[in-house]
Amino acid sequence: MVGIVLAVRGPARQLWLSSPLLLLLLLFLLLLLLLCRGASAQYSSNMCNWKGSGLTHEAHKKDVEQVYLRCSEGSIEWMYPIGALIINLQPNIVSLSNKHLTVCIKPFKNSMGANIYLEKTGELKLLVRDGDHNPRKVYCFNFDQGALFVEATLKQDISRKITGFQYELTNKREVSDLYTASVPCRPCSDTEVLLAVCTSDFVVRGSIQNVTNEPEQQESIIDIHVSKLYRQKNKVFQLVESSESWQGQIKTLLECGVKPGNGDFLFTGRIHFGEARLSCAPRFKDFLRMYKDAENKGLNPCEIGTV
Numbered sequence: 001m002v003g004i005v006l007a008v009r010g011p012a013r014q015l016w017l018s019s020p021l022l023l024l025l026l027l028f029l030l031l032l033l034l035l036c037r038g039a040s041a042q043y044s045s046n047m048c049n050w051k052g053s054g055l056t057h058e059a060h061k062k063d064v065e066q067v068y069l070r071c072s073e074g075s076i077e078w079m080y081p082i083g084a085l086i087i088n089l090q091p092n093i094v095s096l097s098n099k100h101l102t103v104c105i106k107p108f109k110n111s112m113g114a115n116i117y118l119e120k121t122g123e124l125k126l127l128v129r130d131g132d133h134n135p136r137k138v139y140c141f142n143f144d145q146g147a148l149f150v151e152a153t154l155k156q157d158i159s160r161k162i163t164g165f166q167y168e169l170t171n172k173r174e175v176s177d178l179y180t181a182s183v184p185c186r187p188c189s190d191t192e193v194l195l196a197v198c199t200s201d202f203v204v205r206g207s208i209q210n211v212t213n214e215p216e217q218q219e220s221i222i223d224i225h226v227s228k229l230y231r232q233k234n235k236v237f238q239l240v241e242s243s244e245s246w247q248g249q250i251k252t253l254l255e256c257g258v259k260p261g262n263g264d265f266l267f268t269g270r271i272h273f274g275e276a277r278l279s280c281a282p283r284f285k286d287f288l289r290m291y292k293d294a295e296n297k298g299l300n301p302c303e304i305g306t307v
Contacts, residue, residue, distance in 0.1 A: 048074035054082030054152060069167075073273075077164040081113040081152035088147050091169045101143035105165045106273045107132070113152060113161035120146030128165075136217045138273075143169065166273045185256040188280035190290040193266075196280040197291075198302035200268040203230040204237060204246070205284055208260045220258050222250045222278070224267060230304055236276045252278040 048071035063083040067076070070090045078085060091101060105116070107128055116128040118141060125146075127139050130153045150163060188196065197203055205228035212221040226237055226246035237248035250267060252258055256278075266287040269279040282290075294300045 047071070049076070050074075050087075051077040052079070052085075054078065054080045072170070073166070073168045075164065075166045076150070077108075077162060078114065078150065079162050081150070081161060081163045083152060085150040086119065086147055087150065087167075089143070089167065089169060091143070100171055101169055102140050102171065103143055103148075103167060103169055104138050104140040104272075105148070105167045106138045108162070108164040108166075111162065111164050114150050114163040115153060116163075116165070117149040117151065118146040119149035124149060130163075136219065168272065185253060188282065190294070193268075193280045193282050193287060193290060194294055194301055196268040197230075197266070197287075197304055200231070200279060201233040201271040202236060202267070202269060202276055203304070204228065204232070204248075204267050205230070205264055206246075206267060207262075207264055208258070209247075211258050211260055213254055215254065218254045219251050220254050220256065222252065222258055224248050224250055227264060233271050234274060236271060236274075248276065250276045250278045 047069055050067050050069060052065070052067075064086060065083065066086050066088065068088045068090065072091060076085075076087060089103060105128070107116075112131055115126060115130050116139075117124040118127055119125075127141070127148075148167075152163075204224065204226045206224045206226040208222055209225050210223040212223075213219075214221065224237070224247065226248065229237060229246050237246045239246050250269060264284040265281050266284050267278065267281050269277050271277070291300070291304075
């Protein structure tokens with residue numbers, strides 16, 4: 001019979017195993033546990049963000065590390081880049097097919113130390129060259145074009161170098177809307193406004209407090225005082241305790257010519273790389289009119305409290 005006997009004599013404890021088979025079984029289970037822990041540390045399949053250091057590869061400068069991410073958005077931060085990384089994005093967003101997905105990456109402002117390629121079946125296509133610095137530049141490609149291959153450049157001095165970028169997976173239509181210059185500037189139709197209320201990442205009623213223009217980035221930053229928060233993603237609008245009101249910023253293209261003005265607007269839009277981007281923004285009284293008209297006709301795509 002297999003059994004375990006625990007005998008206690010004074011302060012000393014001794015463990016006797018009546019069968020060598022049980023000892024082997026315990027050792028096997030311990031080894032299996034260690035292997036599982038090591039595997040989860042190397043391949044975290046449900047992570048959104050990855051942060052690592054190339055110093056672990058210093059003795060083997062040709063090492064290639066696999067990174068697996070399963071989120072629709074996140075970031076990569078590689079300190080002291082040495083060797084290479086293969087970034088495998090495994091989307092968790094609903095899509096008919098991966099061919100309908102687009103991947104966009106936005107390098108950190110001071111990202112340096114590595115080139116970023118697209119890799120498919122052993123072929124590399126340069127996407128971002130080491131040292132390219134454009135804080136507004138976003139690089140997009142089809143999901144089925146391959147994985148991201150991040151390769152450290154051959155430099156003797158690696159001090160203070162960090163290669164990093166944010167990534168997003170989205171459908172092709174959303175990317176087209178975001179980077180088509182005419183879309184954020186033209187007034188939205190009634191139908192577009194009503195659909196934006198139902199599908200946008202943020203919907204707020206508020207007034208324009210200030211507009212800051214940034215000519216170098218061809219953007220305008222709109223400071224919003226929020227009187228009614230209907231919906232938001234990523235908490236871009238924050239509650240100011242001293243005034244008990246919500247405030248936040250929305251970005252749009254400089255060419256749209258946004259200026260401070262009186263009255264309330266209904267602001268809608270998307271969150272991209274942690275920033276609110278303006279879509280439709282009718283005056284609130286105009287939104288109430290179109291909403292009531294659609295409600296009376298039973299044509300509202302969704303319901304929203306208008307008070």
